[in-house]
Amino acid sequence: MENQNINLVIEDSVYQTLPTNAYKKALKWKKQESNKITAIIPGTIVEIFVKEEQTVNEGDPMLVIEAMKMNNKINFTHRGIVDKIYVKTGDVVAKDQILVSLR
């Protein structure tokens, strides 16, 4: 693939230059949606500790995902009310799949 010139702006000056691989691959930054809790690894939901509408605090247990023969307990990282639970016990979840949302 031909590497094409880009216009790189630094301190209001426009430079015509080639991008590097790392520059092309850099991810655009997105604000984290802290109210949507997603699976950090793929696995099976073995236990859910909360119900919808329940008030939770930072550190409260949310659920357990079994992955690599390990039971990984996931805790809430901040306070809120459980808005919706998207999974049930026994579900196999993919990485980044939404598990629980808070409001």
Added chain:
Amino acid sequence: MNMDQNQKNIILRKKRAEVMLGGGEKAIEKQKASGKLTARERIDLLLDKDSFKEYDLFVQHSCRDFGMADKVLNGDGVVIGTGTINGKPVCVFAQDFTVVGGSLGYMHAKKITKIQDIAMKMRVPLIGINDSGGARIQEGVDSLAGYGEIFYRNTMASGIIPQISVILGPCAGGAVYSPALTDFVFVVDNISKMFITGPEVIKTVLGEEISQEDLGGARVHAEITGNAHFFAHSEEECFLQIRKLLSFIPHNNNKNLIDNNVNPASPTANIDINNIVPIDPTIAYDVRDVIKAVTDNSDFIEVMEKFAPNIVVGYGRINGTTVGFIANQPLYLAGVLDVDSSDKAARFIRYCDAFNIPIVTFVDLPGYLPGVDQEHAGVIRHGAKVLYAYSEATVPKITVILRKAYGGGYIAMSSRHLNADFVFAWPTAEIAVMGPQGAANIIFRKEISEAENPEEMRKLKVEEYKERFANPYVAAAKGYVDAVIEPVETRDMLVHALKLTENKAEVKADRKHGIPPF
């Protein structure tokens, strides 16, 4: 019956031949089928013809578990010895993949540490050819002990002898840390594979499917991770690269060692040094042309060519003396410093300093790369490595500012303020706190916004700023630049400065070691 000497010799020859067959005909065939040479073929190609002397040929493994006691593993899966490259002695080991996949058991490791110890004691370079499936599981913790003892020696030898790692097969798991601790890692397309956890584990744990090549192939390490310093298309090309590198760099850190110097020669490239750098600071060019315009025979060996190409590092000779070049490369990302280029430059500077190689820096950069990803990737911490490495280095440091030298980038690139020995600037140099556009927009904000025609006013003010500050003379007036020189005078100035700094003495404060930002 008494044997005579001849008969004894014949027995030795037979024994040697047996062991030198490694894992046997079938395994050798398999090695060839996968496009790889055998361990001994590799050594023969790397070293001067017929110079290799092998040691520990008859070493046997010591494992007694899992039915290993009865197994004979020729050479225990690794070949060690000494020879010469360009007539100078070197130590070498090569893992033999044909013997149980080149797996590392304790005696295998003992052989490697023996050759490491010899290299260190004799102060000669060590070249390690890696082609191994990893730890020999049957040997358990002994295998781990072996790795640890290799890593320890890699670290102790760092900065004393050049250590070169050649990845010619798999190098996975803990094994990757020996190459990572060495100075130069060579990889070959389609042959080298390096990773901590392989595709299988990644698939089970994360559900991500990726091939060995895409995860840790030669291109990945040469272009993306920066783990590899030299990329070759074939093993043969790779060995030539190593031989060339070793012709440039000193073979140990003895300050009085000058045997890497050769007869002076003039640059040969058909390059007009006056016409390489465009006057307009936003237009790109290839800074390697400047390097080739000043080096003997226009010869330049670039290190980490494909990784962070926005900075160029490598070796060339000026009047016979090996010099480490560091140059911003406007061709890529306008030559900015960023996370990767900072890391690349800092490590190169420290290598030069450790081995008494003078540093010549060519400056042309607008500053640091803006962006959330850069800030979050720690451009502060990585950028600081450049400041640290330049400041700490006591080798001759000669800087030539070709064009842009703005803000923090100016300071970082071996400025007078970081104790450069000589700073020269071309008439095209723009040494300023920032680029004219940005500076005018800040300094003349009020005039611009209140003008009847703000765009006209902006242009006027940018011109005004350029006229007054975008030149080498403001810095020269303060003595921050020692001389403003014409491009054609560059080589002469470098030759003289290198002569002058040959016996440079700098007193370092007594400390155990500094704490660089890594």
